[in-house]
Amino acid sequence: MAVQNFRALIVDGPTAALPTITAITETVLIPTIFTPIPAMDPRVSSAYKLTVGGTCTTGTAGTLIITPRYGLVIGGTSMTASAAQNYVPSITLAPFIYECYVFIRSIGVAAGANSNVICTGRWSSLGAIATASSGTSVSHTSTGSVAVDTTVASGLWIGVTFSVAPSVIPLWANWERIG
Numbered sequence: 001m002a003v004q005n006f007r008a009l010i011v012d013g014p015t016a017a018l019p020t021i022t023a024i025t026e027t028v029l030i031p032t033i034f035t036p037i038p039a040m041d042p043r044v045s046s047a048y049k050l051t052v053g054g055t056c057t058t059g060t061a062g063t064l065i066i067t068p069r070y071g072l073v074i075g076g077t078s079m080t081a082s083a084a085q086n087y088v089p090s091i092t093l094a095p096f097i098y099e100c101y102v103f104i105r106s107i108g109v110a111a112g113a114n115s116n117v118i119c120t121g122r123w124s125s126l127g128a129i130a131t132a133s134s135g136t137s138v139s140h141t142s143t144g145s146v147a148v149d150t151t152v153a154s155g156l157w158i159g160v161t162f163s164v165a166p167s168v169i170p171l172w173a174n175w176e177r178i179g
Contacts, residue, residue: 008176010038010048010175010176011033011036011175013172013173013175014030014173017054018054020167020168021162021166022165022168025161026067026159026160026161028157029052029098029159029168029170030050032072034175035155035158036153036154036155036175037070037102037155037156039151040151042104042107043107045103045179046178047102047103047104048102049102049174049175049178050098050121050173051173052158052172053170053172054096054168055096055168055169056087056093056096056125056136056166056169058094058162058167059090059164059165059166060164061087062087062089062162062164062166063087063163064082064084064085064087064123064138064160064162065082066081066123066161067081067158067160068119068140068157069158070146070148070154071154071157072154074157074159076155077113077146079142080119080140080141082138082140085138086136087162088125091127095125096123096125096126097124097125098121098122098124099122100119100120100156101120101121102118103119104117104150105145106145108151110151111151111152113147113149114149115148115149116145117142118142118144118145119140119141119142119146121140121141124136124137156175
């Protein structure tokens with residue numbers, strides 16, 4: 001018998017713009033209160049999807065690294081960071097969108113990091129207006145299964161690291177279960 005899957009928002013999104021990111025150290029893109037993964041909630045072959053949109057202002061040339069983590073804090077289990085990707089310098093209020101999928105490959109029944117996930121995501125933002133091939137694209141994906149503990153409440157931490165201080169304003173976010 002086939003499993004009937006549904007899409008559903010896990011929590012309501014933020015009702016106002018989130019804190020502006022200006023740091024050059026790893027900083028959470030959106031607070032994990034908006035990306036919870038309840039204990040015992042993940043199911044094999046299901047996924048969670050995060051979509052975030054906002055604006056990005058950059059100064060001089062630099063790089064962006066995105067580090068997804070299974071957990072509620074910066075010390076959570078890394079699901080493979082992106083490479084350091086150059087971003088378009090000297091842009092003002094360029095729209096960005098970030099999408100991230102956490103796919104559940106297997107579930108362990110005992111407590112501990114014996115469930116496996118794969119995480120894939122991408123960041124896209126506009127570049128200089130009327131300039132060909134001007135945009136920023138940063139992608140990341142797990143290179144294999146990542147062991148996590150699904151028996152305890154957790155979340156998705158998306159760390160962003162800019163090498164030169166930006167002004168990134170996440171304006172909205174959507175966290176949903178797929179399947």
